[in-house]
Amino acid sequence: MLIGDVSKQFNIPADTLRYYDRIALLSPGRYGGVRRYSQGDLQKLTAIIKMKKLMFSLDEIRNILAADAQAEKELQQASPDLSVVQALLKQISTKLQEVEAMEENIKEVKEELARLAAKIKAVLREEI
Numbered sequence: 001m002l003i004g005d006v007s008k009q010f011n012i013p014a015d016t017l018r019y020y021d022r023i024a025l026l027s028p029g030r031y032g033g034v035r036r037y038s039q040g041d042l043q044k045l046t047a048i049i050k051m052k053k054l055m056f057s058l059d060e061i062r063n064i065l066a067a068d069a070q071a072e073k074e075l076q077q078a079s080p081d082l083s084v085v086q087a088l089l090k091q092i093s094t095k096l097q098e099v100e101a102m103e104e105n106i107k108e109v110k111e112e113l114a115r116l117a118a119k120i121k122a123v124l125r126e127e128i
Contacts, residue, residue: 001037010045020048025062054102060095067091 007014020026021035026044028037037045044065051061067088074080074088 001042003035003037006037006042006045010049012045012049017045020045023058023062025058025065054099063091064095 001009003014003017006012006017017026017035021028026041026048028035028041030036047065048061051064056064070084071088074085
């Protein structure tokens with residue numbers, strides 16, 4: 001898939017995709033000097049978009065994607081380096097705890113917003 005098609009499908013400016021390529025966050029293959037996004041690239045972009053929505057920094061996203069690639073590499077080896085796998089597990093576990101904390105914060109914010117909305121609706125009913 002070409003950059004223009006990806007840009008339209010994901011509603012992302014082509015310049016953003018070029019930037020991701022420049023910083024090696026998402027580097028599609030090039031054929032004849034033209035970026036061609038594979039299905040794997042599109043899956044990676046989907047993950048990037050989801051993590052950006054959760055306010056992960058590009059560095060955090062890069063680290064997570066690198067850990068995923070490293071885990072995949074280790075799984076394909078006949079005898080994976082267990083120290084590398086354990087380090088990856090620790091890294092992922094830490095990130096999972098951070099996401100769970102975010103989830104709890106989001107729940108609390110939702111409850112507060114719902115309380116505030118109910119209060120405003122009550123005021124509006126009194127005015128009618």
